[in-house]
Amino acid sequence: MQYPITGRQLLGFSESALGKNTFQTFNPQTGSPTPWEFREATDSEVHTAMEMAVSAFKTYMDLPGKDRAAFLRAIAVQLEEQQEDLVTVYMQESGLPQGRARGELGRTTGQLRAFAAVAESSSWMEVRIDTAQPDRTPLPKPDIRKCMRPLGPVIVFGASNFPFAFSTAGGDTASALAVGCPVVVKGHPMHAGTSEAVGQCIQRAARQTGMPEGVFSQLQGSGTGLGASLVKHPAAKAVGFTGSKAGGLALSRLGAERKEPIPVFAEMGSINPVVVLPSATEPGKGWAKAYAQSVTLGAGQFCTNPGLLLGIKGSGWTAFSKVLAAEVDAVGTACMLHSNIAAQYQSLRADFFAQPGVTRMTAKNDHEGDTRGTGAVGMVSAAEFRKNASLKREVFGPFTLLVTCEDREDLMRTLAGLEGQLTASLLGNEAEIQSASPVVALLGEKAGRLLINGVPTGVEVCPGMHHGGPFPATTDSRFTSVGTDAVKRWIRPLSYQNLPAGILPPALKDDNPLGILRMVNGQMTAGPI
16 A cells, blocks of 8 residues: 555644554454554543644634635545555455445545535625614614634544445535534544545645644544543534444433533434335336345445335235345345444344244345345334334344335324434325325424435435434434535534624625625625625
C-alpha cells in the first residue's frame, strides 16, 4: 500500500500510539485475522482530539463556504486516487464483494461533492432579515436578522454495514464538515483498517487545502468505553450514530445525562413493513422475485431491509408467499460482516421459527458456527403477530416475516400496532391504492419514507430523501442522515438584533456579498437591501 496502515490514532495532522492494548480485525470469508494490529485509544488521546477540534472550530466555522467545499472535494479526490488500496482493505475486513466496495466508494465521493455544493452555496444558513421600522407606532420595530450557525465539534460513529458511506468519510462526517463543524470519528472495530486508510485520505486533504489542524481526528477502540468517553467529553456538541437500537439508546442516554445535554442523532434500524395488495400478488408483476432479491441483498445487512410483508388472505397471497420463499431459497448463502453478526442472525431466526403460530416457508439451513447467512422466510397470522411482541423485532440479516390478514380491517389493526419505521411500502395497482387511502395515511404516520410500488433497499442521495423516522427507527424523526438536509442536525439558529452593519456576518449584510437567496421582510430575494 502507498500509505501503510499503522494501527495508530489520527490526531489532527499527526499519529499517536499511547495505548498499550491492541486489537485486530478479521476476514469474514476466511475467519483469519488481518495483518494489522490497532492500538486502543486512551483517555489522553480522546482529550487531545477534542481540544484540537475546539481550537479548529474557532477558525473553521468562519471559513468561506468555497474553502470548506474545496476541502470536501479534495477528500473525494484522495479517495478516488487511493481506490485500489481502499477497496482491497474493505474487502478483507467486510467480506463484501469488489462490486459492492466500488459502488459504495462511488456513493461516498458523490456525497462529499453534494455537501461541497451545499457548503459553497451557503443555502443551509436559511437567512431571515426583518429590517427596522423606527417610526412604527405605538413602538418602533428593531432590526432583527437570523441565520444558522454550526454547533461545534461533532462525534461520528462508523457503521458496521457501510465501511465507506456511513463511516469515516460518510454522510455524517461530510455534512458536519460542510457547515463548519470539526469531526472526531470513532472508527468501527470491525473495519479499523478501512477506517484508518480513509482517515489518512482526509488528513492529506486537510493539509492540502489549508484547513486548521484538528478539523478531523479519528480514534480506534474495540469496546464501548471509547464511545462513551467521546460522548461525555464536554467539548462534544452533537453525535451521529448508525447501528443497533441498544447502541443508539445507550449513546442517547449518555448525551442526555451530561451536565450540558447534547443531541444524539441515532439511526437504529427498522423492520420496514410492506403491504402487498391483491393485484401485486399476480405472478406477472414480479414482486415476489423483486422482494426476494431485496430481502437477501448484501446478506440482508441493511437498515432498510424489508423484514415484514403483510397481505390479505387468499389464493393470490398464498401463491405469492410460495414464490417469494422459493426465490429466497434460490439465492443461497452469503458471507456476513462478522462471525458475531452471523451467530446473532442464526439465533434470532431460530427464535422466530420457534414462536407460536410461525410456519417456516424456506428450506435451507446455515452451517452453525460459520459467517455465512442463509435467507429465510416465515409466515404467521395477523392475530398471532399482534399478540406477540417478539415477532416485531428486527432481524439483521436475510430474513422476512409474512403476515396473513383476514381482510382490510385486520390489516389496519395490525399496522396500527407497529412502532416507528425508516420506510413503509405499498404494492398494488392505481385503483387499489386510491381505495386504500386509510392504509396510505397510516403508513405515513409510521415511517419516514413511504414507497409506492418499489423496494426499500436503496437510499437515493438527493435533497428530497428522508432517511429517518419515528422512534425507535431514530431518536429524532425530524432529521435525516442521507441527503443534503442532513446538515440540519449540526446547526442552530442565532438571531442578531440591532447589530452595527460592520460586524454583521456576511450572510446578513445589506449588500448580500454571498449572493444567496434570503427572506427579507417576508419576501425571498437574492438582491441587496
